[in-house]
Amino acid sequence: MASTEIMTVNMGPQHPSTHGVLRLVIELDGEVIQKITPHIGFLHRGIEKLSEHRTYHQIIPLTDRLDYLAPMSNNLGYVLAVEKLLGITVPERAETIRVILAELTRVKSHLVWLACHALDIGAMTVFIYAFREREKVMELYEKLSGARMTSNYFRVGGLSSELYDGFEKDVREILDTFPAYFDTYEGLLTKNTIWLQRTIGNGFISAEDAVDAGITGPALRGSGVDWDMRRDNPYSGYEKYKFVVPVGEKCDTFDRYKVRLVEMRESIKIIGQAMAALKPGPILADVPQVCYPPKDSVYNTIEGLIHHFKIASEGFPAPEGEVYQAVEAPKGELGYYLVSEGGNMPYRMRIRPPSFCNLSAIEKMAKGGMIADLVAVIGTLDIVLGDIDR
Amino acid sequence: MAENHRAVVKLREKFAGSVLEVKEFRGEVTVTVKKEEIVAICTFLRDSLKYNLLSDVTAVDYLGREPRFMMVYNLYSIPGKDRLRVKAPVEESPAVVDTVSTVWSTADWLEREVFDLFGITFTGHPDLRRILLTDDWVGHPLRKDYPLQGPDREPYAGRLS
Numbered sequence: 001m002a003s004t005e006i007m008t009v010n011m012g013p014q015h016p017s018t019h020g021v022l023r024l025v026i027e028l029d030g031e032v033i034q035k036i037t038p039h040i041g042f043l044h045r046g047i048e049k050l051s052e053h054r055t056y057h058q059i060i061p062l063t064d065r066l067d068y069l070a071p072m073s074n075n076l077g078y079v080l081a082v083e084k085l086l087g088i089t090v091p092e093r094a095e096t097i098r099v100i101l102a103e104l105t106r107v108k109s110h111l112v113w114l115a116c117h118a119l120d121i122g123a124m125t126v127f128i129y130a131f132r133e134r135e136k137v138m139e140l141y142e143k144l145s146g147a148r149m150t151s152n153y154f155r156v157g158g159l160s161s162e163l164y165d166g167f168e169k170d171v172r173e174i175l176d177t178f179p180a181y182f183d184t185y186e187g188l189l190t191k192n193t194i195w196l197q198r199t200i201g202n203g204f205i206s207a208e209d210a211v212d213a214g215i216t217g218p219a220l221r222g223s224g225v226d227w228d229m230r231r232d233n234p235y236s237g238y239e240k241y242k243f244v245v246p247v248g249e250k251c252d253t254f255d256r257y258k259v260r261l262v263e264m265r266e267s268i269k270i271i272g273q274a275m276a277a278l279k280p281g282p283i284l285a286d287v288p289q290v291c292y293p294p295k296d297s298v299y300n301t302i303e304g305l306i307h308h309f310k311i312a313s314e315g316f317p318a319p320e321g322e323v324y325q326a327v328e329a330p331k332g333e334l335g336y337y338l339v340s341e342g343g344n345m346p347y348r349m350r351i352r353p354p355s356f357c358n359l360s361a362i363e364k365m366a367k368g369g370m371i372a373d374l375v376a377v378i379g380t381l382d383i384v385l386g387d388i389d390r
Numbered sequence: 391m392a393e394n395h396r397a398v399v400k401l402r403e404k405f406a407g408s409v410l411e412v413k414e415f416r417g418e419v420t421v422t423v424k425k426e427e428i429v430a431i432c433t434f435l436r437d438s439l440k441y442n443l444l445s446d447v448t449a450v451d452y453l454g455r456e457p458r459f460m461m462v463y464n465l466y467s468i469p470g471k472d473r474l475r476v477k478a479p480v481e482e483s484p485a486v487v488d489t490v491s492t493v494w495s496t497a498d499w500l501e502r503e504v505f506d507l508f509g510i511t512f513t514g515h516p517d518l519r520r521i522l523l524t525d526d527w528v529g530h531p532l533r534k535d536y537p538l539q540g541p542d543r544e545p546y547a548g549r550l551s
């Protein structure tokens with residue numbers, strides 16, 4: 001006589017395949033998942049609360065620490081929200097550089113996703129390769145902003161500094177070499193029997209369910225929903241670039257994998273177009289009450305020094321109102337909802353994290369499957385706990 | 391301008407008594423409605439006007455004003471490619487509002503977060519527990535009367551001179 005008993009298993013928070021500090025309590029019938037209860041918040045730093053006590057410029061470094069694999073995308077969403085609140089426009093050069101960096105960030109973030117996702121499923125070579133390529137983007141980050149991960153490079157109204165000499169050469173090298181690397185990954189995975197067996201049909205979620213569950217970004221496009229904010233609600237000059245929005249059909253892990261790989265190739269194309277469009281010009285808007293003065297003037301004139309000091313210490317007042325600005329971050333819709341009551345600090349700042357909403361669908365995607373497939377589902381959702389917990 | 395917005399026209403027609411305020415700022419339309427009608431309005435917006443994606447649910451604490459809290463729902467329509475913000479005032483006690491997790495399942499976790507950080511209760515929510523903080527946490531950190539450095543320490547005066 002066979003009898004079954006539901007077994008409760010704890011996974012995480014210290015578990016390599018939970019991508020950080022995610023804890024899942026799983027109820028199993030044999031190896032089949034009956035229920036998943038995620039426990040999050042281990043990385044909660046109260047960034048929304050902190051933001052209510054910081055000036056608008058002082059919040060930018062906090063946003064680096066949300067999705068720490070894609071800091072520039074976080075910066076971009078935030079500065080766009082503040083610029084919308086203030087009603088200022090950014091010079092074209094700054095916009096173009098922001099696009100280049102946001103797309104490099106997307107590639108960098110997707111490389112970590114691919115590396116960890118493949119490692120979770122057992123393909124270690126891809127992990128080593130993808131991290132090797134990511135290092136190139138990290139080096140560029142370091143030369144540009146002084147930091148490998150927490151870049152803090154964007155400013156309200158533009159950028160913190162001009163590009164370094166040789167930036168163009170470094171980006172060109174990435175553009176020239178990366179497509180071949182993507183071919184290598186595809187060669188290792190796309191026709192790999194083990195990979196196919198682990199990903200096809202895994203983590204199924206229909207388009208309707210995915211929208212209902214609030215899934216956004218590549219995970220939603222993998223379910224066949226043709227929606228990309230860069231194309232449909234363009235910001236920062238994305239309307240000027242031609243790119244394809246990949247869409248999946250079968251709503252499974254394999255389609256989400258293909259979508260993200262195509263996205264990396266499209267990002268490379270966008271960067272190429274943006275590099276061609278890059279013209280000399282100012283990198284900060286001409287709004288002295290908001291933007292920092294050029295460093296040359298800070299170091300050499302008393303007016304510049306006072307100006308810098310005023311903005312660094314007091315910040316700038318923002319008009320009363322509320323705005324919501326979303327960007328297509330590598331993980332999905334990253335939104336900033338700012339409420340200003342006047343004054344130099346936001347009255348309330350809400351961050352709409354893509355990973356949080358994506359993770360909430362995990363039970364729907366993994367229920368009824370084997371516990372080993374849960375690891376693939378976590379990988380395909382591409383979550384970052386810094387983003388979920390804030 | 392805001393009055394011509396496709397959702398505002400329909401809401402004025404169908405829920406005339408529940409629309410408290412319509413506002414436009416920087417091209418974004420915000421409709422403030424009575425909290426009693428929030429589920430009916432959200433269902434209508436989802437089904438008839440195709441606001442099928444609930445981007446975000448959050449709250450704002452206007453301490454010292456009546457009513458104290460404001461629930462904020464940021465909606466997006468994937469077919470229509472436009473946004474709409476719906477707000478509903480919630481008084482301090484009882485800080486209760488109906489759940490919209492029956493309309494969009496993504497509201498499940500987002501409302502849990504509002505419950506956790508603001509202490510607003512959602513009637514009809516299937517699983518209303520704290521989500522980011524531990525179950526034995528005292529207080530709701532995003533309330534304006536919750537000190538930044540925690541309840542047992544001197545209130546944070548700000549880093550600014």
